[in-house]
Amino acid sequence: MSEHRALLSVRAAFEEAGYTVEGVRALLGPVAGGALARDEIVPACRATGDGGALAAFVRLFWLQVPVPADVPAADDLVAAGLAERDGDALRPLLHVEPLESVTGLGHAGWAVSDLKVRPGSGGTVRPDHVVGAGGASASLARLVVHSPVDSVLDLGTGCGVQALHAAEPWVRPRPAAITATDVNPRALALASMSFALSGLDGVELLAGSLLEPVADRRFDLIVSNPPFVVAPEGGTRYTYRESGMPGDDFCRRLVLGARDHLNPGGHCHLLANWLHVAGTPWEERVGAWAEESGCDAWIVQRDVQDPAEYAELWLRDSAEAGTPEYRRRYDAWLDSFERGNVTGVGFGWITLRRTDAVPAVRVEELRHAVDQPVGAYADDVLDGLRAAREFSTGWGNLRTADGVVQEQLGPPGAADPERILLRQTTRLRRAAGVDTIEAALAGVCDGTLPLPRLLDAIARLLGLDPSQTEAHAAAVLPELVADGFFTVVPPD
C-alpha cells in the first residue's frame, strides 16, 4: 500500500475516533491537560487508560508511549511510517498532533513532526529535528490576517502547521496556491505527510534557504516562524531553530526581502527575536528594519529575556539541561552575548503590508494579554497607523471605537477626577490617560458629525477657547487614532 493511501486510511481512523484538540481536551480534562502543557505526561497516561481508540491515539502520538497493536488502522499506521510493530505493541515513530482552528472553533488538520524529546527523558535532539506545532506556531497563526488570498508562502514550513492554518476553512476560502519551503529535506517530507493526512492537496514543496526558492515570485501572504534563535558559533546547530546566520540577521533579511515577494496589499507575518545591544534602544534597531522594509509595518515586542534566561531557555529546549556539556554551552552563549554587547533578547511579532504609498510604521511593546486571534483585526491596526499619519481635524469624521470605556480616577468622594482613562475592553486592550476634551469627544463621536463642529460645541460646554481646543485636539488625536481609540470615517 502506498504511504499516501495509508495516510488517507489513518485520517479516517482519526476522524472516527475524534482525535481532535477538542476530543483530546475532553478526554484529558483540565488537570491532565494542564500537566501535559508542562510536558508532564503522568496524569495524561492515567486519564487515557480506558482502552478506547481515542485514548490509544493520544497515548501513541501525543504521549509517545507504546500501545497494544489492536488500535484501529494499525497496518496503515505502520505502512505510513508513523509507527512500528514491537511484538504485540505499536511504538510511535513520529509525533502526530491535531491542530485547533485559530478561531478556537473547529479542527485544522494534523501535524506530523519528529518525536518530542521531553526534558529529563534522556533523549537527544537530532540536528535536523523537525519540531512540532508549539505555542509559538499557534501565536503566529493567530496573527495572520483573515482576508481571502490566492497565494500563500509558508517559509520554513517544518511540520507544515502554518500552511495548514492558512488553508483552514474557518478563516478564509482555501487559497488557490500554497507553497511551503524549508532548508531541511526531512521537514519537507514530514510536512508532506501532514498535508496528506489533513486532506490539503497540491501544496508546492520547495527546498532552499530564506527567499531563494521563490526568487522572482510574489504572494498575497507570506507566513514564517523562522529559525530565529540567536546561538553562539560552534557546537551542534539545530536547524529547527537556528539559521547559522550571525545574530538576528535571518529575521532582518526576511523583513528587508519580503516586499519584493509580496503582491500589492499583500501581507507578511513572522515571529522574530531581536538583540538588545548596549547603547542602542531596541526600537531604533528594529525600527530601522521596518523603515527599510518599504512596507506598512507593525512590530510588537511581547517578551524580553536577559542573556542568562535566554541561554537557559534554549538549552532546556534542546534537552541539554543536565548533560555534561551544559555548563560549557551555557558559558559559550554568555561569552558570545558579552562580545556583542547584548543586554537582552526581545521576542515578538512582525506584520508587514505592501504599500505603494509612504509606509506607516509602528514599533511598540505590548506585554499584556490581547484579544485573539489578532489576525481578525491586524489590518485595522495598520489602517489606524495610516489614518493617524494623514489625520487633520478637518479630514473626515471620527467614531469612537467599539468597546472603549471611560474610567475616572481620584480620591473617594472628590468632585472631579484627577485622571481620566480611556480603556479598550477588546482587541489590543490599551489604556490612555486623556484630557476632558478627548473624554468628551469619545462620548459623542459616532461618525455622523464633522469634528470641528463637535470640538466647537465641547469648547463652549467646557468654557474653553475654541481655537485652542482645536489645536489641542490636532496635537493629541493622531496618537489616539493610531492606538485605535477612534477610527476615522473618511469623507464620501
Ligand SMILES: C[S@@+](CC[C@H](N)C(=O)[O-])C[C@H]1O[C@@H](n2cnc3c(N)ncnc32)[C@H](O)[C@@H]1O
Ligand atoms: C521554528 S521552525 C518553524 C516550523 C513551523 N513553520 C512552525 O510554525 O512551527 C523553523 C523552520 O525553519 C527551517 N529553516 C531553518 N533554516 C532555514 C533557512 N535558512 N531557510 C528556510 N528555512 C529554514 C527549519 O528547518 C524549521 O523547519
